[in-house]
Amino acid sequence: YHIPTPLAMKVPLGRTMALAACLAVLVCISLAPGSGRLTHAHIAVKSHRFSMSSVLKRPISRTRRQVPHVVQSVRFGKLTSKSAVEDADIEQEIKDKKGKGRRAASSRAGFDKDTGQPSYLSVTLKDISHTYGVQDVLEDVNFAVTTGDRLGLVGANGGGKTTLAKIIAGDIEPTSGTIVKQPKDIKLAFLRQEFWDDLDPERTLKEEIMAGMSEEVKILKGISDCEKELELKEVQEDPDKMQKVLDRLMDLQDQAERTKVYQMESRVDTVRNMMGFTEADRDMKVSRFSGGWKMRIGLAKILLKDPNLLILDEPTNHLDLDSVNWLEQFLVEQKIPMVIVSHDREFLDKVCTSIVDVEPLAPGSPSTAVKYEGNYSKFLRQKSQKFDEMQKKWDLQQKKVKEIKQWMQKFRNNEAMSTQYAQREKKLKEMQDPKSRDYVRRPMKVQKFFFRFPDPPRCPQGEILAAEGVTHGYGDNLLFEDANFRASTGNKISIIGPNGMGKSTLFRLMQ
Structure with missing residues (x-):
């Protein structure tokens, strides 16, 4: 043979x-x-x-x-x-x-054989700057995400947090600076704010989760195509053609083994159970799930990629309290390092191990980033302490500037003091030059946000709204039945409950 x-x-x-x-x-x-x-x-x-x-x-x-x-x-x-x-x-x-x-990931140098996770991971941002058109958004950003980090990106709206998350994920290239990954072939997964747009309401839960495995589906199709080619008479009669098809088939099978293609079904079931879905949910259409459960679908799709670093942009948006609590516990239990963009203080407190503050150093200037160890509450204390220290340095420098100016004003026309005058003049310029090491930048105060409700029209004291025996629903879906409640002047009432239970509908009925 x-x-x-x-x-x-x-x-x-x-x-x-x-x-x-x-x-x-x-x-x-x-x-x-x-x-x-x-x-x-x-x-x-x-x-x-x-x-x-x-x-x-x-x-x-x-x-x-x-x-x-x-x-x-x-x-x-x-x-x-x-x-x-x-x-x-x-x-x-x-x-x-x-x-x-x-x-395969499990056999790569420096990767854990069982979990496929690297024994040490770091993504380091060096002198990152980014510009949209003529608008400078980020400038001289330097920090690192390492093994064990659950890092929160915080800052004002429009400050560049999402842009920074996209740069880390590789979705956009920074205008300048470098990103160093260790190891180089780590896998990142990004749950965007707009992940809702990627969900197809007509798909079943199983179909939607598997839609996140497009690469694996492509590999299976390639294997199937190769097998069909091998059955063609012209291929069987031509050794060269057959060899090319077999080489392609071998390559695809190597990819299939590396990406665990033949375990797709079991992986989908594992992740589905991890997210809290039941066996009965697998054939339900996506449109029937509430916002909190749709977030779990989006999370399941990116976890199927076996990421080494997880990036989440505003993951608690539109979630009810139960869903937020579930997400907090789920993320804390994971061993994957992660970057989280959020405005939810309590969520950041419970989940994050470090905080990166994305804000400009002066009004109108692009944002930079400063990393603080600890959760959000610790970050606020450290930032307040840092502000006080910088304010003291600024006050001290301004005192020196004032003294130098007074001295220069006094001896402006004194030729005997011309040498000292020139020295003080040089020192003053250095203290006012942002590029000089003697320059002390004035700390920027956080702008407090104020709002007030307009005064309501005059109404008599006592009960102003009453609902008795209210029943409402859509089609066969009954939201509430025989509901009774009252509201009086001076009340501050919170309506709570899981997503999809009819809170917004109740408001519309009251209007």
Whole structure:
């Protein structure tokens, strides 16, 4: 049998029979006389793959032999080993050639074998600046996200938090600066504010979650296309064409193994259960889930990518209290480092281990970023302390500036003091030059936000609104039945409940 030539047949076999047939072919070849030794065999039977290394110790022949047509494809490694040392070298060579730098995540250098997570991770931003048109948004941003971080990005609306998250995710390129990733091939997943737009309300839960595995679906389609090509007569009769198809099939099968394509169903079920969905939910349409559950669908889709770093932009938007509590607990239990953009103080307090404050150093200037260790409450204390220290330095410098100006005014026309005058004049310029190390920037006070409700029209004291026996719903979906409540002047009433229970509908009824 001529070793480099593969066999391509059409006989459909079950998994067990396919393996038995493959073993029979290998044994048949191994018993043939010759001088070489089979060191590696790769067998592809439909979508299944079997690999065996150094399992046959007898020499095999390079002579072409007739072999039963029972397998779809058989490929063999190189022959020529003569000693145990050579065997080991050849096996390693085959493994290296087979991987070609595309080893699975669990076997990558510096990655945990079981979880696929790197033993150490860092994403370092160095001198990052970004401009939209003529508007400078970010300037000289420097900080790092490392293993164990749950980092919160905070700051005023429009300050550049989402832009910074997109730069970290690789969605946009910074105008200047560099991002250094360690290791270089880490996988990032980004749950955007607009993830709602990606949800198809007509899909079932299972279909929507699997829509996040587009790469895996593409690989499966490629394998299927290769198998169909191998059944074509013109391919079977042309060894070169067959070899090209088999090479492509092998490459796709390597990708399938690396991305766990054949475990798609089980992975979807695992993540679905992790998000709190039941078996009965899998065939429900996305449109029937509330905002909190839709957030879980979006989170499930990105977790299926097995990310090494998770980026969440305003994840608590539109969530009810139960959903926020669930999300807090879920994120704290994860071992994946994450970057979270949020305005929710309590959420940041419970989840984050460090805070990056994104704000301008002066009114009208682009934002920079300062990292603080600890949760949001600790950040506020540290920022307040830092502000007080900077204010003291500013006050002290302004006092010195005032003294220098008074001295210069006094001795402006005194020639005997001209040398001292020139020295003080130089010192004053340095203290007022932002590029000088003697310059002290005035700390920017946080602008407090004020608002007030307009005075209501005059009304009599006592009860101003009453609802008795109110029942309402949409179609077969009954939101509330026989509801009763009253509101009086001076009341401040909060209407709470899970998403989809009718809170907004109740407001509209009252109007």
